[in-house]
Amino acid sequence: MIHYDLVCDQGHAFDGWFSNSAAYDKQARAGLVACTHCSSTKVEKQIMAPGIPSKSNRKPEATQRMVAGPADPRLAQMMQLMRDYRKHVESNAENVGNKFAEEARKIHYNETEARGIYGNATADDAKALIEEGIEVHPIPILPEDGN
Numbered sequence: 001m002i003h004y005d006l007v008c009d010q011g012h013a014f015d016g017w018f019s020n021s022a023a024y025d026k027q028a029r030a031g032l033v034a035c036t037h038c039s040s041t042k043v044e045k046q047i048m049a050p051g052i053p054s055k056s057n058r059k060p061e062a063t064q065r066m067v068a069g070p071a072d073p074r075l076a077q078m079m080q081l082m083r084d085y086r087k088h089v090e091s092n093a094e095n096v097g098n099k100f101a102e103e104a105r106k107i108h109y110n111e112t113e114a115r116g117i118y119g120n121a122t123a124d125d126a127k128a129l130i131e132e133g134i135e136v137h138p139i140p141i142l143p144e145d146g147n
């Protein structure tokens with residue numbers, strides 16, 4: 001489990017959790033890592049800081065800062081929040097699997113019953129949906145996803 005501070009091409013700082021650096025690379029390449037402020041998928045890793053939130057004293061430097069040490073207890077809380085969020089999504093929305101983009105579009109254009117859905121989308125799908133003004137967000141990745 002890795003916590004990355006990320007920055008989008010608009011300069012928004014946000015963060016995300018990934019099973020490992022390869023998982024991050026894969027998702028970033030696939031456009032699944034979107035800015036929480038503007039939904040841009042042009043994002044970059046900012047600083048690697050497992051354990052110690054450093055937002056207040058972050059400096060705009062290109063190098064990666066890394067911190068060794070035990071995890072902050074807030075990590076556990078964040079994990080729980082993400083689990084709760086995902087549970088909420090999964091129990092209140094319909095899993096449409098790989099038809100996510102198609103269904104999201106239909107709902108947006110009132111071609112089908114309005115309801116919550118979740119599923120899989122390719123980077124191009126997600127980008128196209130956002131460009132069409134359809135609000136979509138990635139579901140947080142949890143450590144158990146890697147199991």
Ligand SMILES: [Zn+2]
Nearest residue numbers: 008012035038
């Ligand atoms: Zn942004």
